[in-house]
Amino acid sequence: MSTFFYLLGYLAFFGFICLAFLKIRSYMKASPLHARWELYPVPHEGEKSSHGGSFMEEKDWWCKPRHVSHTSDIKALVFEVLFLHATFEHNLKLWFRTYPFHVGMYMLMGGIIIVLFSLFLQAVGIAPDNGFMIFIGNVINAVVLFGGLCIVGGGLALIHRRMNDEGLKKYTTPEHYFNLGAFVLFGVLGLLAWACSPSFFNMARDFVCNMLSFNFQPLPSTFFTLHLLLGFFLMAWLPMTHMGHLLMKYFTYHDIRWGDTPTTYSEANKQKIPDMLKYSASWSADHICGNGAPKTWLEIATTNPATPKSES
Amino acid sequence: MKDNLQLTDVSTVEGQMVSIDLDNIPKLPLDMATMPWKPATDEQKNTTACILDDVCVLNIPKPKDRAEEEELVNKFLDGMRKLFTTENNWPFLPMLETSMDYCAQCNSCSEACHLYEMSGEHEMYRPNFRSEIFRRIYKQYVKKEPLAKWRYGDMGLNWKTVVRLGELSYRCNLCRRCAQTCPIGVDNALVAREIRKLFSQELGINPRELHEKGTMHQMKVGSSTGMTPDVVKDNVEFIDEDYTEITGVGIHTPFDVKDADILLLHNAGEVMAWPENIAAFSLIFQEAGLSWTLSSKAMAYDGVNYGVFYDDAQTARIALQHMLAAKELGVKKIVIGECGHAHKVLTVIADRLIPFEYQVPRESCYVTLRDIVMSGKIKLDPSRNDFPVTLHDPCNIVRLMGIVEPQREIVRKIAPKFREMPCNGVNNYCCGGGSGFAIMTRNNIEQWRGNITGRKKMQQIAEAFKECLGPETRKYICAPCSNCKGQIREILEHNDLYSKNSFAYGGLVELIVNAMVNVNPGFIKWESEEE
Ligand code: SF4
Ligand code: SF4
Numbered sequence: 001m002s003t004f005f006y007l008l009g010y011l012a013f014f015g016f017i018c019l020a021f022l023k024i025r026s027y028m029k030a031s032p033l034h035a036r037w038e039l040y041p042v043p044h045e046g047e048k049s050s051h052g053g054s055f056m057e058e059k060d061w062w063c064k065p066r067h068v069s070h071t072s073d074i075k076a077l078v079f080e081v082l083f084l085h086a087t088f089e090h091n092l093k094l095w096f097r098t099y100p101f102h103v104g105m106y107m108l109m110g111g112i113i114i115v116l117f118s119l120f121l122q123a124v125g126i127a128p129d130n131g132f133m134i135f136i137g138n139v140i141n142a143v144v145l146f147g148g149l150c151i152v153g154g155g156l157a158l159i160h161r162r163m164n165d166e167g168l169k170k171y172t173t174p175e176h177y178f179n180l181g182a183f184v185l186f187g188v189l190g191l192l193a194w195a196c197s198p199s200f201f202n203m204a205r206d207f208v209c210n211m212l213s214f215n216f217q218p219l220p221s222t223f224f225t226l227h228l229l230l231g232f233f234l235m236a237w238l239p240m241t242h243m244g245h246l247l248m249k250y251f252t253y254h255d256i257r258w259g260d261t262p263t264t265y266s267e268a269n270k271q272k273i274p275d276m277l278k279y280s281a282s283w284s285a286d287h288i289c290g291n292g293a294p295k296t297w298l299e300i301a302t303t304n305p306a307t308p309k310s311e312s
Numbered sequence: 313m314k315d316n317l318q319l320t321d322v323s324t325v326e327g328q329m330v331s332i333d334l335d336n337i338p339k340l341p342l343d344m345a346t347m348p349w350k351p352a353t354d355e356q357k358n359t360t361a362c363i364l365d366d367v368c369v370l371n372i373p374k375p376k377d378r379a380e381e382e383e384l385v386n387k388f389l390d391g392m393r394k395l396f397t398t399e400n401n402w403p404f405l406p407m408l409e410t411s412m413d414y415c416a417q418c419n420s421c422s423e424a425c426h427l428y429e430m431s432g433e434h435e436m437y438r439p440n441f442r443s444e445i446f447r448r449i450y451k452q453y454v455k456k457e458p459l460a461k462w463r464y465g466d467m468g469l470n471w472k473t474v475v476r477l478g479e480l481s482y483r484c485n486l487c488r489r490c491a492q493t494c495p496i497g498v499d500n501a502l503v504a505r506e507i508r509k510l511f512s513q514e515l516g517i518n519p520r521e522l523h524e525k526g527t528m529h530q531m532k533v534g535s536s537t538g539m540t541p542d543v544v545k546d547n548v549e550f551i552d553e554d555y556t557e558i559t560g561v562g563i564h565t566p567f568d569v570k571d572a573d574i575l576l577l578h579n580a581g582e583v584m585a586w587p588e589n590i591a592a593f594s595l596i597f598q599e600a601g602l603s604w605t606l607s608s609k610a611m612a613y614d615g616v617n618y619g620v621f622y623d624d625a626q627t628a629r630i631a632l633q634h635m636l637a638a639k640e641l642g643v644k645k646i647v648i649g650e651c652g653h654a655h656k657v658l659t660v661i662a663d664r665l666i667p668f669e670y671q672v673p674r675e676s677c678y679v680t681l682r683d684i685v686m687s688g689k690i691k692l693d694p695s696r697n698d699f700p701v702t703l704h705d706p707c708n709i710v711r712l713m714g715i716v717e718p719q720r721e722i723v724r725k726i727a728p729k730f731r732e733m734p735c736n737g738v739n740n741y742c743c744g745g746g747s748g749f750a751i752m753t754r755n756n757i758e759q760w761r762g763n764i765t766g767r768k769k770m771q772q773i774a775e776a777f778k779e780c781l782g783p784e785t786r787k788y789i790c791a792p793c794s795n796c797k798g799q800i801r802e803i804l805e806h807n808d809l810y811s812k813n814s815f816a817y818g819g820l821v822e823l824i825v826n827a828m829v830n831v832n833p834g835f836i837k838w839e840s841e842e843e
Binding site: 252260264277301 | 318319387390391394398399400401402403404405406407409410413414415416417418419420421422423424435438440444462463464465488491492493494495496497498499502512513514515516523528529531532623625626628629632645659660661663664665666667668671673675676679680682683710711712713714715716717718737738739
């Protein structure tokens, strides 16, 4: 039975990786080169970004070297992810609910990294009863308590808001409640496991160690087992839902909103445009293909549908 | 008609689904009357599927029988499938797919939308309303995802859904203010534009002002205004003569000068409606000693490209002709005149549609003008602009291109009483005429622009001039974009705000010329001065 449990763990982990890969690949495959669709302010515009300006504010901009501040992009994205700045600015009521929820998840994700770090320390010879390891254990125990409370509190507050806000209610589907409910339950089980065991950290460390060493030992706590089972499910489920924005926000921000690279500065894009124009479109309106065969975008762009047929 | 509107009502309600109660729309400090909705005629009701609200943009013929109803739905679904293929939609598919898959339904975007605010927060105007209908149809009928109804919500698909969704795509100015606020990066304006594309590119359904009278006319005669190359040259010659007399400076607008540095691309609507704008550009460029020209080649004397509002094929065709004309003349760059959408299409959108070897560099006229004004090449006396001035930010140039400061540098230098509107720069609001509405007046569209879409801009203007409202102080609304001017003119005229408030409106170049010391004073006219 415990082997099956661990197999589910591997499955969830690889499921997450595969689905994340598929999502990203599908985004990349949707178009080898999409149109520019930037939206200002764009943080990498350096000083100009403080007023939302762009390189196009410069005379003869195409003659000048292009400066892109990648660190500003990263800073802006990290700031957004860590503080949910857009929601804070534009939907404060929701922010008070969704921020704890997100913080809870970040804490649990961060907790996993700390547990991995502790295993690394153990592998290089630091004893589990070393003072530093005990400190890490206390941190994890605190993180789980705080993170669990945040997920449960934030999740319940979000459910409450979705049920009672007339505007949100109309856009809320059973899946929204299911997802939020699953996270709340996940948090509750984590808290119960925390409350009923001497050290959550020890359980978590042993579990991760077992996973890494293929040692399929049964887990000591039912609540912890259930907490993990639900965690496995959520890990695989998450990329299939709108919560996949966790992965895709990088693209929606970096590649679309801030994707302002002019063709002048991109040899790759210069090469790609003619290839894009070779795609055949089959739009049926009279001014495109009508009832005829598909046409390449090059043919479409170079035909004038307003010219009488005999002249074209 | 529905008070408590639900998403699924688009597929179930019989007859007109919504009517915006004009008593619910916010009151403004300006003396602006609401414009009552005109009831649809019996003929309209019988023949046209105007079943969304009081406005009707698309005039979709009412299906006569079940077969026609089904045909409409099937064609729509065909179009939707195409919209999600790389071959048919490579320029916009990644943005469309992410907008379909990752919306958290948080409604953070609602408050950002001037239509939502100015309709009295009507449900139909939430930016996500139309996107969510489209999304549900996509998941349920095109992607056919398992458990789609449970996961994404149910949506009935019939001819009413299709017609209403088409109309809904024209209840948006495509200003992308909502997109700016979305924490995920979902773009409801893009979704509206994609729906417009589906209708135009697959069903051949589009507003006649944008298609027949717009892009098709431009491709047929050379300009959506109807001006042929000869007519445009004649008209500009008249403008030169008139404004030589008015300004006291000899103006000559050059056409087709080979190897000039600059091809200036005007919105041809300026020639017809705002000749002073054409004259002011010519005067400034001439006095600054620039090497420049207009083109008399069909399409290239009109920077308009309405394709960008509804159809990718038309967009690409016109943008290509603009580039080819510039190549033919051998100019070093195209400077785009005061037209927001022309700026964005040619500089940003065309940048990855037109092969690089056919491209000519594009620059905003705001930048060129800033260079002239700051260089001291023309002598300016700011005291000639001694009246309060505020600046409207055209969405296409400011939020969508990041050109924010050049126009401000000019105005700060030449207009001592310049003041910003609240929510300016990239946080601006659309004038209300954005995405093609500025040139539409039928079927309550005019009423809609006056009551809802243009209302926020007037509120901002009133706020900017709050200490000097009334007829005593002359005020100038600087709106350097042809379509925005059209929209603002409409509201000023309809409410007689020229005399009630001593407003004048116009572009940036008029304000510059008004300050030029070698020009006769009083280039900008207020109503009280006009014969
Ligand atoms: S578009 Fe963005 S802001 Fe609007 S509801 Fe969706 S996720 Fe929220
Ligand atoms: S694009 Fe502008 S008009 Fe359209 S929904 Fe968004 S904010 Fe409203």
